Amino acid sequence: MAYKRNPMRSERICSLARLVMAGAMNAPMTASVQWFERTLDDSANRRVSLPEAFLACDAALRAMAEVAGGLRVNERIVARAVADYLPFLATENLLMEGVRRGGDRQALHEIIRRHSMAATERMKAGEPCDLLERLADDPAFPLDGAQIRALLDPAAFTGRAAEQTEAFLASLDLDAQEAASLPPLTV
Incomplete structure (x- = not known):
């Protein structure tokens, strides 16, 4: 479709991944009838399945590197979301x-549920989210606007993402030049 970016590469990645996943079933299917008697009924399977799986994984990873190399974050869209x-x-x-x-x-809970449903309906009509204003204006809700906004730091909702990313990057054992080329992690 004309509006998609990298559709052929992404579809190729999907196709190759599907091939590898389907091929992975060859070994247990062969083992289920082989009885481990050192027969040769798995030799063709090994000669075809293993090399094809490695080649397909290599091709999928190369295509993924091409797609990922062109990724960019649309910060305004993320901020709106x-x-x-x-x-x-x-x-x-x-x-x-x-x-x-x-x-x-x-x-x-009922106050939040009611206002959440109303804010969602408003958003479906193309209007901005007004959930916080609804809650702040509700006399039965014990927090005012400032108290509500104080609980809305986006960084407080990322959990262990930064820590897990740092641990993953450390596990890659990148050399100094590769590590220096990575953008800094910010939350």
Whole structure:
């Protein structure tokens, strides 16, 4: 389709991955009837399946490197998605803070649910997310706008992602030049 980027490479990657996954079934299917009697019924399977799997993996990884080499982050689009959906991700934290301030969990859950559904309907109509404003304006909700915004730092919702990425990169054992070429990790 004309609007897709890298469709042929991505579709080739998918096709090669499917070939490798399907080929991986050859070994257990052969073993299921072979009884490990040192027969030759698996020799053709080995001669074809193993080299093809390595070649297909190599081709898929090369295509993935080409696609990944051209990736770029559209920061404005990411910022908009965060602005639209972070309020929904934060509802559990808002609920817990409301309970800490003396609110009834069931009642606060219902308030958040009701406002979340209304904000979602509004977004489906093309309007921006107004969940936070709805909650701040609700007299039955124990947090005001400033208290709500204080709980909405996007970095607080990344969990261990940065730590896991650092550990993964360390496990790659890159040389100094390769490591220096990587962009810094920021949250």
